[in-house]
Amino acid sequence: MRNVRVAAAQLGPIQKMDSRHAVVARMLDLMRQAKAAACDLVVYPELALSTFFPRWYYEERGDADIWFEREMPGAATRPLFEEASRSAIAMSFGYAELTPGGHHFNTSILVDKAGAIIGKYRKVHMPGHVEYDPARTHQHLEKRYFEPGDLGFPVWRMLGGIVGMCICNDRRWPETFRVLGLQGVELVVLGFNTPSVNSQRSAEGLDRRMFHHRLTLQAGAYQNATFVVAVAKAGVEDGHHCMAGTMVIDPDGEIVAQSATEADELVVHDCDLDATRFGKETVFDFARHRRIEHYGLIASQPGVVPPL
Amino acid sequence: MRNVRVAAAQLGPIQKMDSRHAVVARMLDLMRQAKAAACDLVVYPELALSTFFPRWYYEERGDADIWFEREMPGAATRPLFEEASRSAIAMSFGYAELTPGGHHFNTSILVDKAGAIIGKYRKVHMPGHVEYDPARTHQHLEKRYFEPGDLGFPVWRMLGGIVGMCICNDRRWPETFRVLGLQGVELVVLGFNTPSVNSQRSAEGLDRRMFHHRLTLQAGAYQNATFVVAVAKAGVEDGHHCMAGTMVIDPDGEIVAQSATEADELVVHDCDLDATRFGKETVFDFARHRRIEHYGLIASQPGVVPPL
Structure with a gap:
C-alpha cells in the first residue's frame, strides 16, 4: 500500500474582470479544505489563475500578455506556495508562462510539500487555430498565443510514486499517456478548460464532449495502468460555458470519484499506487x-x- | 456519402470436436444472410475455423499443428471463397497460419468481392504465455503457438475506402490504431476470442472485461476517426466461456450496433466512410x-x- 490522498480542486468560472488576487483566494480556500481532509496533493486546473483567455481574439498578440506570468511564484501566486509549505501539502496548477526570452507556453508545475517547484510541463498538443475564424461559434486561439511545449513528457519521483503531468487536449492523444507510461507513471495529473460545445459542430454538445473526455482519460489510465486525476475549470465564463467532469480514474480505467457541480469543489480520493502493479505486470507488461x-x-x- | 454495408458475423462457440466442414457451413449460412441483407462486407472472428485452441496445452508444440491451415484457401475453406465470389460480397476472417517455411501466425485476411485475397495481417500483440502456468484459472498459450506478426499494420484500398485489420488483443494497444490511422484508415475490422474471466484475477469477470473491450475499441475509433467492426467468437467452448460484444463503432467513438446473443448472429450496419472526415480534418488532423x-x-x- 502506497497511498496518496489526492484532492482534485475544481474551479468554477473565472470572469475576465476577476483579479489574480481573488482567484488565488479561492485556490487557498480549496487548499485549506484539502489540508483539513488530510490530503497529500491538491491539483488545480489548466490556466488556473485567470479566465480561459484563448477564447478572446487580440489582433496584437502582445496585448494578450496581460494573461501571462513572468515569474513563478510571483507576487500574486506567492501565497499559494507559502500555504502549501505551511500545510505540508503538495500541489499542481496550470498557468500561462512568459519566459525571459519571450516564449509563451501553456504550463503546469508540480510543487512538493516544502513549497518548492520540482517539475514543470509545457502543453504539447495545442488545439484550436491561429487566426480569427468567423466560421466558429467561438474562438479557440491557443495556437495563436502559445508555442507547443518543448519539455516532452517528463515524470518525477514524488509522494512515494512516479508522477507525470499533461494538460487538457493532451489527454485526447494516446501518445501522451504512452510516453508517460514508458517511464512507469503511476499518477497523471491534468487540468482542463473544455467548452461544452464544439466550435465547429454545434450538434456536438455537452453529453458528447463529456463522453470523449471520459473515454480518453479512461483509456489512457487503463492502457498504462496509472491513476489519472483530471481537474476542470467549469461553468459560465463571460457567457461561455465550460464543462465540469473533474474526476479520478483508477489504473483499471474506472471512474472512482467525480465532481457534482460546476463551481469550486474539492474531490478527494485515496490512490493506492500499488494498485497500478497488476496491469503493469500482466496485460500491459510493456517489455x-x-x-x-x-x-x-x-x-x-x-x-x-x-x-x- | 461512401456507404459500406458491413455484416459483423459473430460465431457462437466451436467445440474441439467440431469439424472444419461444420464450421464453414455455419459461416456460409451467415454469408447468405449477409448477402440477403445486401451487405458489401462480411467480417468473421479471429481463429474463425476452430475452437480457441490456445487454451489447450500441448507439451509437443507440433501437436498443435492440427489447428493450423497450410494453404488458404484449402479444401475446407474453398466454399467460402466460392460463395463470396458468387454473391459478390467481400469478407475477412481469421485463422491459424502455418507457412511453408514452418512459421506459425495468428492471421486474418481481406478477400474482395471477386473472392481474391487482397490483404493479409498477422497478429502483432500476442497475449498470454509460453509455458504451462498452474497459477492461472485457464491457460492462454498464444505466445507458445504463435510468433508475433511480421507484416506490420498495413491498409488497403477497398470498397471505396481505406481498410485495415487487427486481431483481438491488438485492440488494447493504441499503437495499433495509430499506425493504421497514420495511413488514413476509415474502417478497421477485427475478430476476437476473449475469455470472460481474467485468468490471473478471477474477480475481473464479464462486466469488467466487456468494459475494457468497449473502452479500447471506442478510444481507437475516436482518436483516429475511423469505423471499427469488432466480431466475437462467443459462448461456452468445452466449458470455457468467451464473451460476446460484437459491435460496430462510429468515427466519433459511439457504439452504433451490437450483438444480442452469444450464438451465430449477424450485426448489420451502414458505415458512411465520409463520416470519418470531420474528425480527421479537425481535432485529429494529425499533420x-x-x-x-x-x-x-x-x-x-x-x-x-x-x-x-
Whole structure:
C-alpha cells in the first residue's frame, strides 16, 4: 500500500474582470479544505489563475500578455506556495508562462510539500487555430498565443510514486499517456478548460464532449495502468460555458470519484499506487508485449500518408 | 456519402470436436444472410475455423499443428471463397497460419468481392504465455503457438475506402490504431476470442472485461476517426466461456450496433466512410497537431524505464 490522498480542486468560472488576487483566494480556500481532509496533493486546473483567455481574439498578440506570468511564484501566486509549505501539502496548477526570452507556453508545475517547484510541463498538443475564424461559434486561439511545449513528457519521483503531468487536449492523444507510461507513471495529473460545445459542430454538445473526455482519460489510465486525476475549470465564463467532469480514474480505467457541480469543489480520493502493479505486470507488461519494430510511423510521420 | 454495408458475423462457440466442414457451413449460412441483407462486407472472428485452441496445452508444440491451415484457401475453406465470389460480397476472417517455411501466425485476411485475397495481417500483440502456468484459472498459450506478426499494420484500398485489420488483443494497444490511422484508415475490422474471466484475477469477470473491450475499441475509433467492426467468437467452448460484444463503432467513438446473443448472429450496419472526415480534418488532423519530436520513446523503447 502506497497511498496518496489526492484532492482534485475544481474551479468554477473565472470572469475576465476577476483579479489574480481573488482567484488565488479561492485556490487557498480549496487548499485549506484539502489540508483539513488530510490530503497529500491538491491539483488545480489548466490556466488556473485567470479566465480561459484563448477564447478572446487580440489582433496584437502582445496585448494578450496581460494573461501571462513572468515569474513563478510571483507576487500574486506567492501565497499559494507559502500555504502549501505551511500545510505540508503538495500541489499542481496550470498557468500561462512568459519566459525571459519571450516564449509563451501553456504550463503546469508540480510543487512538493516544502513549497518548492520540482517539475514543470509545457502543453504539447495545442488545439484550436491561429487566426480569427468567423466560421466558429467561438474562438479557440491557443495556437495563436502559445508555442507547443518543448519539455516532452517528463515524470518525477514524488509522494512515494512516479508522477507525470499533461494538460487538457493532451489527454485526447494516446501518445501522451504512452510516453508517460514508458517511464512507469503511476499518477497523471491534468487540468482542463473544455467548452461544452464544439466550435465547429454545434450538434456536438455537452453529453458528447463529456463522453470523449471520459473515454480518453479512461483509456489512457487503463492502457498504462496509472491513476489519472483530471481537474476542470467549469461553468459560465463571460457567457461561455465550460464543462465540469473533474474526476479520478483508477489504473483499471474506472471512474472512482467525480465532481457534482460546476463551481469550486474539492474531490478527494485515496490512490493506492500499488494498485497500478497488476496491469503493469500482466496485460500491459510493456517489455513482454510491445513490438516497437511496427511502431515506427508513430514517431517519424506527423500526418496521414494514405496508400497509393 | 461512401456507404459500406458491413455484416459483423459473430460465431457462437466451436467445440474441439467440431469439424472444419461444420464450421464453414455455419459461416456460409451467415454469408447468405449477409448477402440477403445486401451487405458489401462480411467480417468473421479471429481463429474463425476452430475452437480457441490456445487454451489447450500441448507439451509437443507440433501437436498443435492440427489447428493450423497450410494453404488458404484449402479444401475446407474453398466454399467460402466460392460463395463470396458468387454473391459478390467481400469478407475477412481469421485463422491459424502455418507457412511453408514452418512459421506459425495468428492471421486474418481481406478477400474482395471477386473472392481474391487482397490483404493479409498477422497478429502483432500476442497475449498470454509460453509455458504451462498452474497459477492461472485457464491457460492462454498464444505466445507458445504463435510468433508475433511480421507484416506490420498495413491498409488497403477497398470498397471505396481505406481498410485495415487487427486481431483481438491488438485492440488494447493504441499503437495499433495509430499506425493504421497514420495511413488514413476509415474502417478497421477485427475478430476476437476473449475469455470472460481474467485468468490471473478471477474477480475481473464479464462486466469488467466487456468494459475494457468497449473502452479500447471506442478510444481507437475516436482518436483516429475511423469505423471499427469488432466480431466475437462467443459462448461456452468445452466449458470455457468467451464473451460476446460484437459491435460496430462510429468515427466519433459511439457504439452504433451490437450483438444480442452469444450464438451465430449477424450485426448489420451502414458505415458512411465520409463520416470519418470531420474528425480527421479537425481535432485529429494529425499533420496540424501531432508533435513527433516528443514521441520518440514509443518507437524506440519496448519496456518501462523508470526515472532515477
